[in-house]
Amino acid sequence: MGDCDIKFVNKEIPPFGGLSLFFKMLERCHFDEHLEQSGIPVQGSNGGYKPFQLILGLFAGVWCGASCFGHLDVVRYDTALCKLLGWERGADHRAYQRYFNKFSQAVNQRVFGELFSRFFSELLFDNCTLDFDSTVMVREGNQEGTVKGYNPKRPGRPSHHPLLAFVSDIRMIANYWLRPGNTASSSNCLSFLEDTLSRLRNKTAGLIRMASGFFTKEILDHLEDKHLNYIIACRFNNRIKCSLTHEHAWVEVAEGLEISETTYKADCRDKPRRIVMVRQEIEKRPQVAGKRVRQLELFEDGNDFGRYRYSCFVTNLGLPARIVYDSYRGRADSENRIKELKHDFSIDDFATNNFWATEACGGFIVMAYNFMSLFRHALINSDKKKFLKTIRYELISTPAYLGKTKDKHILYLARSLKTRQSFLSIWEKLKDFSLPYNTGKS
DSSP, rough: HHHHHHHHOOSSSOTTHHHEEEEHHHHHHHHHHHHHHTTTTOSSTSSSSOHHHHHHHHHHHHHHHEEEGGHHHHHHEEEOOOEHOSSOOOOHHHHHHHTTTTHHHHHHHHHHHHHHHHHHHHHESSSSEEEEEEEEEEOOOOTTEEEEEEOOOSEEETEOEEEEEEEEEGGGEEEEEEETTOTTTTTTHHHHHHHHHHHHTTEEEEEEEGGGGGGHHHHHHHHHHHOOOEEEEOOOOOOHHHHHHHHOOOOOETTEEEEEEEEEEESSSSSSSEEEEEEETTTOOOOOOOOOOOOGGGGGGHHHHGGEEEEEEEEEOOOOOOHHHHHGGGGGGHHHHHHHHHHTGGGGOOOOSSSHHHHHHHHHHHHHHHHHHHHHHHHHSSSSOOOOHHHHHIIOOOOOOEOSSSSSSEEEEEOHHHHHHHHEEEHHHHHOOOOSSEEEEE
16 A cells, blocks of 8 residues: 555445445335234334334345344444434344344244235236245254254254245245254145245245155145145155166166156055156266265166166156256256355344244345345346345445435435446336336246
Protein backbone atom coordinates (compact mmCIF):
# COMPACT_ATOMS: atom_id res chain seq x y z
CA MET A 1 0.00 0.00 0.00
CA GLY A 2 3.00 2.28 0.24
CA ASP A 3 2.76 5.40 2.39
CA CYS A 4 -0.91 5.23 3.36
CA ASP A 5 -2.89 6.36 6.43
CA ILE A 6 -6.40 5.46 7.52
CA LYS A 7 -9.25 7.68 8.65
CA PHE A 8 -12.83 7.07 9.75
CA VAL A 9 -16.06 8.66 8.57
CA ASN A 10 -19.33 8.97 10.43
CA LYS A 11 -21.50 8.21 7.41
CA GLU A 12 -23.32 4.89 7.79
CA ILE A 13 -22.37 2.73 4.80
CA PRO A 14 -23.92 -0.77 4.85
CA PRO A 15 -21.83 -3.36 2.99
CA PHE A 16 -24.89 -5.32 1.86
CA GLY A 17 -26.96 -2.76 -0.01
CA GLY A 18 -27.96 -5.42 -2.52
CA LEU A 19 -30.30 -6.91 0.09
CA SER A 20 -32.74 -4.20 -0.95
CA LEU A 21 -33.60 -6.35 -3.98
CA PHE A 22 -34.54 -9.32 -1.83
CA PHE A 23 -36.50 -7.26 0.70
CA LYS A 24 -38.45 -5.80 -2.21
CA MET A 25 -39.23 -9.30 -3.47
CA LEU A 26 -40.47 -10.42 -0.04
CA GLU A 27 -42.67 -7.34 0.05
CA ARG A 28 -44.13 -8.19 -3.35
CA CYS A 29 -44.76 -11.74 -2.10
CA HIS A 30 -46.62 -10.40 0.98
CA PHE A 31 -44.45 -12.58 3.17
CA ASP A 32 -45.19 -10.51 6.29
CA GLU A 33 -48.91 -11.14 5.89
CA HIS A 34 -48.42 -14.86 5.31
CA LEU A 35 -46.16 -15.09 8.35
CA GLU A 36 -48.74 -13.41 10.57
CA GLN A 37 -51.56 -15.63 9.29
CA SER A 38 -49.55 -18.83 9.84
CA GLY A 39 -50.03 -18.75 13.60
CA ILE A 40 -46.38 -18.06 14.33
CA PRO A 41 -45.58 -17.62 18.07
CA VAL A 42 -45.72 -14.03 19.34
CA GLN A 43 -43.56 -12.37 21.96
CA GLY A 44 -44.95 -12.17 25.49
CA SER A 45 -43.22 -8.88 26.25
CA ASN A 46 -44.09 -5.53 24.73
CA GLY A 47 -40.36 -4.88 24.40
CA GLY A 48 -39.78 -8.10 22.45
CA TYR A 49 -38.86 -8.06 18.80
CA LYS A 50 -41.63 -8.69 16.32
CA PRO A 51 -41.52 -12.18 14.77
CA PHE A 52 -41.31 -10.74 11.25
CA GLN A 53 -38.18 -8.78 12.17
CA LEU A 54 -36.50 -11.88 13.60
CA ILE A 55 -37.34 -14.07 10.60
CA LEU A 56 -36.31 -11.35 8.16
CA GLY A 57 -33.10 -10.87 10.15
CA LEU A 58 -32.41 -14.60 9.88
CA PHE A 59 -33.00 -14.50 6.11
CA ALA A 60 -30.71 -11.49 5.74
CA GLY A 61 -27.97 -13.01 7.89
CA VAL A 62 -28.00 -16.30 5.99
CA TRP A 63 -28.03 -14.56 2.61
CA CYS A 64 -25.07 -12.42 3.74
CA GLY A 65 -23.04 -15.48 4.79
CA ALA A 66 -23.85 -16.04 8.48
CA SER A 67 -22.97 -19.59 9.48
CA CYS A 68 -24.16 -19.58 13.12
CA PHE A 69 -26.41 -17.56 15.43
CA GLY A 70 -23.51 -15.35 16.53
CA HIS A 71 -23.00 -14.18 12.95
CA LEU A 72 -26.55 -12.77 12.80
CA ASP A 73 -25.19 -9.69 14.54
CA VAL A 74 -24.06 -8.60 11.06
CA VAL A 75 -27.65 -7.37 10.63
CA ARG A 76 -27.85 -5.83 14.10
CA TYR A 77 -24.77 -3.63 13.67
CA ASP A 78 -25.84 -2.43 10.23
CA THR A 79 -27.79 0.57 11.50
CA ALA A 80 -28.47 1.94 8.02
CA LEU A 81 -30.02 -1.38 7.03
CA CYS A 82 -32.18 -1.34 10.15
CA LYS A 83 -33.37 2.19 9.28
CA LEU A 84 -34.17 1.07 5.74
CA LEU A 85 -36.40 -1.67 7.17
CA GLY A 86 -37.99 0.63 9.73
CA TRP A 87 -36.47 -1.07 12.77
CA GLU A 88 -35.55 0.96 15.84
CA ARG A 89 -32.77 -1.48 16.63
CA GLY A 90 -31.46 -4.80 15.40
CA ALA A 91 -31.85 -8.00 17.41
CA ASP A 92 -29.00 -9.60 19.32
CA HIS A 93 -28.20 -13.16 18.27
CA ARG A 94 -29.48 -14.46 21.62
CA ALA A 95 -32.90 -12.98 20.81
CA TYR A 96 -33.16 -15.39 17.87
CA GLN A 97 -32.34 -18.38 20.07
CA ARG A 98 -34.83 -17.34 22.74
CA TYR A 99 -37.53 -16.87 20.13
CA PHE A 100 -37.04 -20.24 18.47
CA ASN A 101 -37.43 -21.90 21.87
CA LYS A 102 -41.13 -20.96 21.58
CA PHE A 103 -41.55 -23.53 18.81
CA SER A 104 -42.78 -27.06 19.48
CA GLN A 105 -43.64 -30.02 17.27
CA ALA A 106 -47.27 -28.89 16.94
CA VAL A 107 -46.25 -25.28 16.25
CA ASN A 108 -43.77 -26.37 13.58
CA GLN A 109 -46.40 -28.47 11.83
CA ARG A 110 -48.93 -25.65 11.88
CA VAL A 111 -46.63 -22.79 10.92
CA PHE A 112 -44.59 -24.48 8.19
CA GLY A 113 -47.56 -26.39 6.83
CA GLU A 114 -49.32 -23.06 6.29
CA LEU A 115 -46.27 -21.14 5.01
CA PHE A 116 -45.18 -23.79 2.52
CA SER A 117 -48.74 -24.36 1.31
CA ARG A 118 -49.23 -20.64 0.67
CA PHE A 119 -45.86 -20.35 -1.05
CA PHE A 120 -46.40 -23.23 -3.47
CA SER A 121 -50.02 -22.30 -4.13
CA GLU A 122 -48.70 -18.99 -5.54
CA LEU A 123 -46.41 -20.80 -8.01
CA LEU A 124 -48.04 -22.03 -11.19
CA PHE A 125 -46.70 -25.50 -12.01
CA ASP A 126 -48.08 -29.02 -12.06
CA ASN A 127 -47.25 -32.65 -12.78
CA CYS A 128 -44.03 -32.23 -10.84
CA THR A 129 -41.28 -34.67 -9.90
CA LEU A 130 -40.69 -35.09 -6.15
CA ASP A 131 -37.34 -36.35 -4.87
CA PHE A 132 -37.02 -37.67 -1.32
CA ASP A 133 -33.69 -37.93 0.45
CA SER A 134 -32.08 -37.79 3.86
CA THR A 135 -28.76 -36.36 4.99
CA VAL A 136 -26.49 -36.42 8.02
CA MET A 137 -25.87 -33.22 9.99
CA VAL A 138 -22.94 -33.63 12.36
CA ARG A 139 -23.26 -31.85 15.71
CA GLU A 140 -20.44 -30.81 18.00
CA GLY A 141 -22.48 -30.53 21.23
CA ASN A 142 -25.08 -32.49 23.16
CA GLN A 143 -28.21 -31.02 21.61
CA GLU A 144 -31.49 -32.89 21.86
CA GLY A 145 -31.72 -35.69 19.31
CA THR A 146 -27.99 -35.81 18.61
CA VAL A 147 -27.00 -39.46 18.85
CA LYS A 148 -24.57 -41.73 17.10
CA GLY A 149 -25.93 -43.11 13.87
CA TYR A 150 -24.95 -43.67 10.27
CA ASN A 151 -22.18 -41.15 9.62
CA PRO A 152 -19.87 -42.06 6.72
CA LYS A 153 -17.69 -38.94 6.90
CA ARG A 154 -17.22 -38.70 10.67
CA PRO A 155 -18.03 -42.10 12.20
CA GLY A 156 -18.91 -42.06 15.87
CA ARG A 157 -19.86 -38.38 15.98
CA PRO A 158 -23.38 -37.45 17.21
CA SER A 159 -25.67 -36.15 14.49
CA HIS A 160 -29.17 -35.38 13.28
CA HIS A 161 -30.66 -37.21 10.30
CA PRO A 162 -33.30 -34.97 8.63
CA LEU A 163 -35.68 -35.85 5.81
CA LEU A 164 -36.09 -33.55 2.81
CA ALA A 165 -38.44 -33.42 -0.18
CA PHE A 166 -37.44 -31.57 -3.36
CA VAL A 167 -39.55 -30.25 -6.24
CA SER A 168 -37.08 -31.12 -8.97
CA ASP A 169 -38.74 -29.14 -11.78
CA ILE A 170 -38.37 -25.75 -10.06
CA ARG A 171 -35.33 -26.56 -7.87
CA MET A 172 -37.10 -25.87 -4.58
CA ILE A 173 -37.63 -27.71 -1.31
CA ALA A 174 -41.15 -28.79 -0.36
CA ASN A 175 -40.57 -30.18 3.12
CA TYR A 176 -38.01 -30.55 5.91
CA TRP A 177 -38.26 -32.69 9.05
CA LEU A 178 -35.50 -33.01 11.63
CA ARG A 179 -34.92 -36.48 13.12
CA PRO A 180 -32.52 -38.03 15.66
CA GLY A 181 -29.20 -39.24 14.33
CA ASN A 182 -29.88 -42.96 14.74
CA THR A 183 -33.12 -42.89 12.68
CA ALA A 184 -33.29 -45.10 9.60
CA SER A 185 -33.73 -43.36 6.24
CA SER A 186 -37.24 -44.77 5.75
CA SER A 187 -38.44 -43.99 9.29
CA ASN A 188 -41.56 -41.73 9.29
CA CYS A 189 -41.33 -41.59 5.50
CA LEU A 190 -45.02 -42.31 4.89
CA SER A 191 -46.13 -39.51 7.22
CA PHE A 192 -43.53 -37.24 5.63
CA LEU A 193 -44.82 -38.13 2.15
CA GLU A 194 -48.41 -37.31 3.10
CA ASP A 195 -47.35 -34.04 4.73
CA THR A 196 -45.40 -33.09 1.60
CA LEU A 197 -48.34 -33.81 -0.72
CA SER A 198 -50.63 -31.75 1.52
CA ARG A 199 -48.25 -28.79 1.29
CA LEU A 200 -48.42 -28.92 -2.49
CA ARG A 201 -52.24 -28.81 -2.23
CA ASN A 202 -53.71 -29.00 -5.76
CA LYS A 203 -50.42 -29.86 -7.46
CA THR A 204 -50.10 -33.30 -9.06
CA ALA A 205 -47.03 -35.41 -8.30
CA GLY A 206 -46.22 -36.99 -11.63
CA LEU A 207 -43.22 -38.99 -10.37
CA ILE A 208 -41.71 -39.92 -6.99
CA ARG A 209 -37.98 -40.70 -6.86
CA MET A 210 -36.25 -42.08 -3.76
CA ALA A 211 -32.85 -43.39 -2.75
CA SER A 212 -32.30 -47.02 -1.74
CA GLY A 213 -32.82 -46.20 1.94
CA PHE A 214 -36.54 -45.98 1.11
CA PHE A 215 -36.67 -49.40 -0.58
CA THR A 216 -39.21 -51.04 1.74
CA LYS A 217 -42.40 -53.01 1.12
CA GLU A 218 -44.47 -50.52 3.15
CA ILE A 219 -43.38 -47.58 1.03
CA LEU A 220 -43.90 -49.43 -2.26
CA ASP A 221 -47.38 -50.58 -1.22
CA HIS A 222 -48.33 -47.08 -0.09
CA LEU A 223 -47.22 -45.46 -3.35
CA GLU A 224 -49.17 -48.00 -5.37
CA ASP A 225 -52.29 -47.58 -3.20
CA LYS A 226 -52.06 -43.81 -3.83
CA HIS A 227 -51.60 -44.45 -7.59
CA LEU A 228 -48.32 -42.55 -7.60
CA ASN A 229 -45.62 -43.27 -10.19
CA TYR A 230 -42.25 -44.04 -8.63
CA ILE A 231 -38.64 -45.01 -9.28
CA ILE A 232 -36.71 -46.18 -6.21
CA ALA A 233 -33.13 -47.43 -6.08
CA CYS A 234 -32.90 -50.99 -4.78
CA ARG A 235 -30.94 -52.32 -1.84
CA PHE A 236 -28.67 -55.16 -2.90
CA ASN A 237 -30.23 -58.00 -0.90
CA ASN A 238 -29.69 -61.64 -1.82
CA ARG A 239 -32.71 -61.78 -4.14
CA ILE A 240 -31.49 -58.76 -6.10
CA LYS A 241 -27.99 -60.20 -6.35
CA CYS A 242 -29.39 -63.52 -7.51
CA SER A 243 -31.37 -61.78 -10.26
CA LEU A 244 -28.25 -59.97 -11.42
CA THR A 245 -26.09 -63.09 -11.54
CA HIS A 246 -28.67 -65.07 -13.51
CA GLU A 247 -29.42 -62.31 -16.01
CA HIS A 248 -28.04 -62.86 -19.53
CA ALA A 249 -30.22 -60.60 -21.71
CA TRP A 250 -28.16 -57.44 -21.34
CA VAL A 251 -28.66 -54.76 -24.02
CA GLU A 252 -25.86 -52.27 -24.66
CA VAL A 253 -27.29 -48.75 -24.87
CA ALA A 254 -23.99 -46.85 -24.74
CA GLU A 255 -20.33 -47.72 -24.65
CA GLY A 256 -19.75 -49.69 -21.45
CA LEU A 257 -23.40 -49.30 -20.34
CA GLU A 258 -25.84 -52.23 -20.48
CA ILE A 259 -29.43 -52.47 -19.29
CA SER A 260 -31.85 -55.29 -18.62
CA GLU A 261 -34.99 -55.84 -16.59
CA THR A 262 -36.79 -58.51 -14.60
CA THR A 263 -39.50 -58.87 -11.95
CA TYR A 264 -38.93 -58.95 -8.21
CA LYS A 265 -40.88 -60.41 -5.29
CA ALA A 266 -39.67 -59.80 -1.75
CA ASP A 267 -41.42 -63.02 -0.61
CA CYS A 268 -44.08 -65.44 -1.79
CA ARG A 269 -46.89 -63.19 -0.48
CA ASP A 270 -45.65 -60.03 -2.18
CA LYS A 271 -46.72 -58.87 -5.64
CA PRO A 272 -44.17 -58.96 -8.48
CA ARG A 273 -42.62 -55.62 -9.35
CA ARG A 274 -40.57 -54.42 -12.29
CA ILE A 275 -36.82 -54.08 -11.74
CA VAL A 276 -34.56 -52.19 -14.18
CA MET A 277 -30.98 -53.44 -13.91
CA VAL A 278 -27.94 -51.47 -15.05
CA ARG A 279 -24.32 -52.51 -15.28
CA GLN A 280 -21.37 -50.32 -16.27
CA GLU A 281 -18.01 -51.65 -17.35
CA ILE A 282 -15.41 -50.17 -15.03
CA GLU A 283 -12.62 -49.78 -17.61
CA LYS A 284 -14.84 -47.96 -20.11
CA ARG A 285 -16.82 -45.89 -17.58
CA PRO A 286 -14.51 -45.17 -14.63
CA GLN A 287 -16.42 -42.04 -13.56
CA VAL A 288 -19.79 -43.05 -12.20
CA ALA A 289 -22.39 -40.56 -11.01
CA GLY A 290 -24.54 -41.55 -8.04
CA LYS A 291 -23.99 -43.64 -4.95
CA ARG A 292 -25.92 -46.86 -5.50
CA VAL A 293 -23.60 -48.50 -8.01
CA ARG A 294 -21.42 -51.30 -6.79
CA GLN A 295 -19.48 -54.41 -7.68
CA LEU A 296 -20.81 -57.85 -6.84
CA GLU A 297 -17.81 -58.82 -4.72
CA LEU A 298 -19.29 -62.18 -3.72
CA PHE A 299 -19.21 -63.39 -7.32
CA GLU A 300 -16.04 -61.78 -8.66
CA ASP A 301 -13.87 -64.89 -8.64
CA GLY A 302 -16.30 -67.19 -10.42
CA ASN A 303 -17.93 -65.27 -13.21
CA ASP A 304 -16.02 -62.11 -14.01
CA PHE A 305 -18.64 -59.92 -12.30
CA GLY A 306 -15.87 -57.73 -10.95
CA ARG A 307 -15.61 -56.02 -14.34
CA TYR A 308 -18.89 -54.17 -13.74
CA ARG A 309 -20.64 -51.79 -11.40
CA TYR A 310 -24.31 -52.47 -10.84
CA SER A 311 -27.42 -50.51 -9.94
CA CYS A 312 -31.07 -51.52 -9.83
CA PHE A 313 -34.33 -49.58 -9.73
CA VAL A 314 -37.85 -50.70 -8.87
CA THR A 315 -40.61 -48.87 -10.74
CA ASN A 316 -44.26 -49.05 -11.73
CA LEU A 317 -43.67 -47.08 -14.92
CA GLY A 318 -44.23 -48.75 -18.27
CA LEU A 319 -41.57 -46.69 -20.03
CA PRO A 320 -38.54 -48.29 -21.75
CA ALA A 321 -35.80 -49.32 -19.33
CA ARG A 322 -33.32 -46.75 -20.67
CA ILE A 323 -35.80 -43.91 -20.06
CA VAL A 324 -36.43 -45.18 -16.52
CA TYR A 325 -32.69 -45.15 -15.85
CA ASP A 326 -32.23 -41.67 -17.34
CA SER A 327 -35.22 -40.38 -15.38
CA TYR A 328 -33.78 -41.58 -12.10
CA ARG A 329 -30.40 -40.00 -12.81
CA GLY A 330 -32.05 -36.59 -12.51
CA ARG A 331 -32.51 -37.29 -8.80
CA ALA A 332 -28.80 -36.63 -8.33
CA ASP A 333 -29.61 -32.91 -8.50
CA SER A 334 -31.16 -33.19 -5.02
CA GLU A 335 -27.65 -33.88 -3.74
CA ASN A 336 -26.63 -30.48 -5.12
CA ARG A 337 -29.52 -28.86 -3.22
CA ILE A 338 -28.35 -30.52 0.01
CA LYS A 339 -24.78 -29.36 -0.57
CA GLU A 340 -25.99 -25.82 -1.23
CA LEU A 341 -28.08 -25.88 1.96
CA LYS A 342 -25.03 -26.92 3.95
CA HIS A 343 -22.25 -24.92 2.31
CA ASP A 344 -24.03 -21.71 1.26
CA PHE A 345 -26.94 -21.55 3.73
CA SER A 346 -25.13 -23.26 6.66
CA ILE A 347 -28.28 -25.11 7.72
CA ASP A 348 -26.30 -27.67 9.72
CA ASP A 349 -24.55 -24.95 11.78
CA PHE A 350 -27.71 -23.35 13.19
CA ALA A 351 -28.41 -25.64 16.13
CA THR A 352 -29.83 -25.03 19.61
CA ASN A 353 -30.19 -27.29 22.64
CA ASN A 354 -33.93 -27.53 21.91
CA PHE A 355 -34.76 -30.11 19.21
CA TRP A 356 -37.88 -28.35 17.91
CA ALA A 357 -36.16 -24.97 17.97
CA THR A 358 -33.44 -26.41 15.74
CA GLU A 359 -36.07 -27.82 13.38
CA ALA A 360 -37.88 -24.46 13.26
CA CYS A 361 -34.68 -22.61 12.43
CA GLY A 362 -33.89 -25.16 9.71
CA GLY A 363 -37.40 -24.76 8.31
CA PHE A 364 -36.97 -21.00 7.95
CA ILE A 365 -33.56 -21.48 6.33
CA VAL A 366 -35.26 -23.79 3.82
CA MET A 367 -37.76 -20.97 3.17
CA ALA A 368 -34.86 -18.56 2.65
CA TYR A 369 -33.52 -21.06 0.12
CA ASN A 370 -36.87 -21.20 -1.71
CA PHE A 371 -37.12 -17.41 -1.92
CA MET A 372 -33.58 -17.28 -3.27
CA SER A 373 -34.50 -19.92 -5.82
CA LEU A 374 -37.56 -17.87 -6.80
CA PHE A 375 -35.34 -14.81 -7.16
CA ARG A 376 -32.96 -16.71 -9.44
CA HIS A 377 -35.79 -18.12 -11.50
CA ALA A 378 -37.87 -14.96 -11.92
CA LEU A 379 -35.46 -12.06 -11.77
CA ILE A 380 -31.93 -13.08 -12.80
CA ASN A 381 -31.72 -13.25 -16.57
CA SER A 382 -29.14 -15.99 -16.91
CA ASP A 383 -29.03 -19.52 -18.27
CA LYS A 384 -26.67 -20.46 -15.45
CA LYS A 385 -28.12 -21.53 -12.09
CA LYS A 386 -26.01 -19.34 -9.84
CA PHE A 387 -25.27 -20.43 -6.29
CA LEU A 388 -25.91 -18.11 -3.37
CA LYS A 389 -22.19 -17.50 -2.98
CA THR A 390 -22.04 -16.08 -6.51
CA ILE A 391 -25.16 -13.96 -6.01
CA ARG A 392 -23.70 -12.67 -2.75
CA TYR A 393 -20.57 -11.44 -4.53
CA GLU A 394 -22.37 -10.07 -7.59
CA LEU A 395 -25.44 -8.45 -6.00
CA ILE A 396 -25.73 -8.56 -2.21
CA SER A 397 -22.25 -7.24 -1.40
CA THR A 398 -22.93 -3.75 -2.69
CA PRO A 399 -21.74 -0.83 -0.51
CA ALA A 400 -24.45 1.79 -0.07
CA TYR A 401 -25.60 4.62 2.10
CA LEU A 402 -29.05 5.85 3.00
CA GLY A 403 -30.26 9.32 2.06
CA LYS A 404 -33.61 11.00 2.42
CA THR A 405 -35.75 13.46 0.51
CA LYS A 406 -38.90 15.14 1.70
CA ASP A 407 -41.15 12.13 1.25
CA LYS A 408 -38.98 9.00 1.02
CA HIS A 409 -35.62 7.35 1.63
CA ILE A 410 -33.10 6.86 -1.15
CA LEU A 411 -30.49 4.12 -1.10
CA TYR A 412 -27.33 5.21 -2.92
CA LEU A 413 -25.50 2.15 -4.27
CA ALA A 414 -21.82 1.97 -5.14
CA ARG A 415 -21.87 0.01 -8.39
CA SER A 416 -19.47 0.23 -11.29
CA LEU A 417 -20.81 1.66 -14.53
CA LYS A 418 -20.69 -1.76 -16.20
CA THR A 419 -22.88 -3.44 -13.56
CA ARG A 420 -25.39 -0.69 -12.85
CA GLN A 421 -27.68 -1.60 -15.72
CA SER A 422 -28.00 -5.27 -14.68
CA PHE A 423 -28.78 -4.23 -11.11
CA LEU A 424 -31.31 -1.66 -12.29
CA SER A 425 -32.99 -4.16 -14.62
CA ILE A 426 -33.69 -6.46 -11.66
CA TRP A 427 -35.12 -3.52 -9.70
CA GLU A 428 -37.43 -2.65 -12.62
CA LYS A 429 -38.57 -6.28 -12.89
CA LEU A 430 -39.46 -6.22 -9.21
CA LYS A 431 -41.87 -3.35 -9.83
CA ASP A 432 -43.91 -5.60 -12.11
CA PHE A 433 -43.32 -8.82 -10.16
CA SER A 434 -46.40 -10.32 -8.55
CA LEU A 435 -47.88 -13.58 -7.37
CA PRO A 436 -49.14 -15.98 -8.57
CA TYR A 437 -45.99 -16.53 -10.62
CA ASN A 438 -45.88 -18.83 -13.65
CA THR A 439 -42.76 -20.99 -13.44
CA GLY A 440 -43.35 -22.36 -16.92
CA LYS A 441 -43.34 -25.94 -15.59
CA SER A 442 -46.32 -28.13 -16.31
